[in-house]
Amino acid sequence: MMDLLKLLGLKKQSSKDVAKERLKLVLIHDRSNVSPQFLEMVKSEIIKVIQNYMEIDEDSLDIQLTKTNSEDGERVVPALVANIPIKGMKNAGR
Template identity: 55%
Template sequence: MDLFKMFSSKPSSKDVAKERLKLILIHDRSSISPEVLESIKEDILKVLSKYMEIDNGEIDVKMTKMEELEGDSPALIASIPVKRMKVDK
C-alpha cells in the first residue's frame, strides 16, 4: 500500500484515463452523440432557469451506467449548482 496515495486527493493519471475510457464506452453503447447530449443539456438548463438561477460555470452533464439495474442501463447524471431560487411573481 502506498501511503502517499492515501493522503493525496488528486487521482492518479491511470484512474483518470480509466474513467474517461468508461465514459467513452458508455456513450458508444448508449448511441447518444455528443451533439445530442449537448442538446439535452441545453434543454434541461432552459427549463431549470425558469425556476432558479444556475451557476453556468460548474455544470456537469454526462452519461454513465446504473449497475443496480438489469443490463447495466445507461443513466444521465447532471450536476447543476443552483445559486438561488427565483421568486414567484
C-alpha cells in the first residue's frame, strides 16, 4: 500500500509502482464495497496511532480490507488485515 510520503507526493514513484498501487486499491474496493479513499483514511489513522508507541516500516506496511467466513460459517464478513513491520518500540511503550 502507499505510504504517507507517497500520499503527500513527497516521494517519487515509478509509473509501474503507481499503476500497481491503483490496481491494489481497485481490487480492495471491489472486494470490500468501500471506497479507496475510505481505506486510505483508515490506514492513515492506524499509522498515526501505532506511531505513538512504535517505530514502523511504512514502506513494508500492508493493510487490506478482505472478506472471511464468520465463526459459524454461515455468512461472509469483512476483515481488516494488517501486516505492520515494527522497527522498534518508543520509550512510552515500555
